[in-house]
Amino acid sequence: VRTLASPKLAAYAGLGAAGLTAALLFGRPEAAALGLPFVLVLLVGLATAERPRLQLRAGLDRDRIVQGDHATLLLDLEAENAVDSARVSAPLPAGLEPAEGSDALEVRLGPGEHRPLTLPVAARRWGGYVIGSVDVEARDPFGVYRFVGNVDAGLPLRVFPRPEALHRPVRPLETQVWSGDETSRRTGEGIEFADVRPFAPGDRIRSVNWRVSSRERDLYVNDLHPERNRDVVLLLDTFADTTLDDAVRATWTLAARYLRQRDRVGLIGFGGTMRWLTPALGEPQRHRVAEALIDTEVVLSHAWKGIETIPPRMLPPKALVLALTPLLDERVVNALFDLRARRFDVAILEVSPEPPLPPAHRPPAGLARRIWRLERESLRQDLRQLGVAVAVWSPGEPLTAAIEEVEAFRRFARRAPA
Amino acid sequence: VLGVGLILGRPRPLPFGLALLGAAYVVAVLERPPGLDPLAPAFGAGLLLAAELAYWSLDARAPARRDPGLRRRRAVRVAGLVAAAFVLDACVAVGAALGGLAGGGLLLSLLGMAAAVGTLGVAAALAWPRVPKA
Numbered sequence A: 001v002r003t004l005a006s007p008k009l010a011a012y013a014g015l016g017a018a019g020l021t022a023a024l025l026f027g028r029p030e031a032a033a034l035g036l037p038f039v040l041v042l043l044v045g046l047a048t049a050e051r052p053r054l055q056l057r058a059g060l061d062r063d064r065i066v067q068g069d070h071a072t073l074l075l076d077l078e079a080e081n082a083v084d085s086a087r088v089s090a091p092l093p094a095g096l097e098p099a100e101g102s103d104a105l106e107v108r109l110g111p112g113e114h115r116p117l118t119l120p121v122a123a124r125r126w127g128g129y130v131i132g133s134v135d136v137e138a139r140d141p142f143g144v145y146r147f148v149g150n151v152d153a154g155l156p157l158r159v160f161p162r163p164e165a166l167h168r169p170v171r172p173l174e175t176q177v178w179s180g181d182e183t184s185r186r187t188g189e190g191i192e193f194a195d196v197r198p199f200a201p202g203d204r205i206r207s208v209n210w211r212v213s214s215r216e217r218d219l220y221v222n223d224l225h226p227e228r229n230r231d232v233v234l235l236l237d238t239f240a241d242t243t244l245d246d247a248v249r250a251t252w253t254l255a256a257r258y259l260r261q262r263d264r265v266g267l268i269g270f271g272g273t274m275r276w277l278t279p280a281l282g283e284p285q286r287h288r289v290a291e292a293l294i295d296t297e298v299v300l301s302h303a304w305k306g307i308e309t310i311p312p313r314m315l316p317p318k319a320l321v322l323a324l325t326p327l328l329d330e331r332v333v334n335a336l337f338d339l340r341a342r343r344f345d346v347a348i349l350e351v352s353p354e355p356p357l358p359p360a361h362r363p364p365a366g367l368a369r370r371i372w373r374l375e376r377e378s379l380r381q382d383l384r385q386l387g388v389a390v391a392v393w394s395p396g397e398p399l400t401a402a403i404e405e406v407e408a409f410r411r412f413a414r415r416a417p418a
Numbered sequence B: 001v002l003g004v005g006l007i008l009g010r011p012r013p014l015p016f017g018l019a020l021l022g023a024a025y026v027v028a029v030l031e032r033p034p035g036l037d038p039l040a041p042a043f044g045a046g047l048l049l050a051a052e053l054a055y056w057s058l059d060a061r062a063p064a065r066r067d068p069g070l071r072r073r074r075a076v077r078v079a080g081l082v083a084a085a086f087v088l089d090a091c092v093a094v095g096a097a098l099g100g101l102a103g104g105g106l107l108l109s110l111l112g113m114a115a116a117v118g119t120l121g122v123a124a125a126l127a128w129p130r131v132p133k134a
Helices: A009-027 A029-048 A210-216 A242-260 A285-292 A329-343 A363-385 A399-412 B001-009 B013-031 B040-061 B068-100 B106-127
Strands: A001-007 A054-062 A064-066 A070-079 A083-089 A096-098 A104-109 A114-123 A127-139 A145-160 A180-184 A192-198 A220-225 A231-237 A264-270 A275-280 A320-323 A345-351 A389-393
Touching: A001 A009, A001 A320, A009 B013, A009 B040, A029 A180, A029 A389, A029 B013, A029 B040, A054 A083, A054 A145, A064 A127, A070 A083, A070 A104, A070 A127, A070 A264, A083 A264, A096 A220, A104 A114, A114 A145, A114 A389, A145 A285, A180 A192, A192 A275, A210 A220, A220 A285, A220 A399, A231 A329, A242 A264, A242 A285, A242 A345, A242 B001, A264 A285, A285 A329, A329 A345, A345 A399, A389 A399, B001 B013, B040 B068
Parallel strands: A064 A145, A231 A264, A231 A320, A320 A345, A345 A389
Antiparallel strands: A001 A145, A054 A070, A070 A114, A083 A104, A083 A127, A096 A114, A127 A145, A192 A220, A264 A275
């Protein structure tokens, strides 16, 4: 604990000295009457000031929360001697904010008193945070000294993005060989009925369709669709700063949903720094995706980035590459064209960059905005002509609507040769 | 000046504003015919009250969840200080009036010496503020 003079100490010393000096100079006791009260406060304050002996321990009730939820900073303050006023504050990093209006508490402690304190913290944005230090400032009863100290808490708090409501995710065109929740287009062992065909050696007796067999006077068996899983690679555009928050939330929503369906999910952070997560399934992958997403940040770089930099194992054959991008950076657009040219199943969820833009109504700005919109629509058309579904998602609107738009395109559009 | 300090939330202008208030009173006293002003203790205590309230106002601006009893305790302490200051000033005024020293003399000389010693003492305390008391 460091001891510092409060602004009051110097001010009162000056005022007291000025009053008494004026009394001496002008020979008027009234001037002394102005200065003496300040001298009195100083003398009493200096005589009674005692350095506080405080112990502070800090912790968090949990280290992982969802965006918008609260964690509680638990503070344990103990005083060996009486402390008239102790102010405990925890400066919070940007993205976290005090849930009850202030990040500080002011308490009075008696000798030997032990006071547990709580400070609720709300997470405004997803990300990884560290609550670095907890500061204490105590004052003596007359406010002539400030006793300041801090505890290096170093409390990590991981804030996961709050998922959007989603009815169902985009379905890949092809399934993989592992069992999952998606009905495969192929026939084999499964539950969903596919077709009836003549019996062939090797077919199981229990597959025989006795009703058709008796009608046709020959053996017929049922063909079934097997349930298979899918590979999905989520490509997150981290070049764009304005849409990153929403893109991360949408990515997390889709990843969690696919993983719940026993699909394999991979993640590519395509930006100034390239990051990837090899496709895998299950709860461990869900944690890996969450950790990768909350560490996502925009890194400025003008380096050329192509899909050659992505390891081949990141893009399994027949995987759906679902890109979440505002389609603003040419490097991402080129990479998407490149992926489609390599016959990957590509779909784009365009996170609209328009909401943060100021409205442009006047002729030069309005015309520029219209031209910009036309260019973007032209780009979308180019992608659609290659069989790439593009749906615009404006944050604030339901994600399900954009997903359904992608699904509708993929259901009815004929896939153009790559 | 006091108002500017309070509006800006800065403690630095406060002593200048208080000093100007005190100076205005001293000038008014000097313009009067010789004789002790009976309201001097009230002015002295009032100036201290203004200073305490000004610093309290600055302290209260820092947002914090406070113990319910903190304000009451501080109010009682300020009231006690102001009352003690009034009594002290009254004692000085009575002493000056009784001793017939309003125009100068031993008491004021002693007060002047106290000012010098006090100023030196506080300056020493300011220069060595880190260890006020173990």
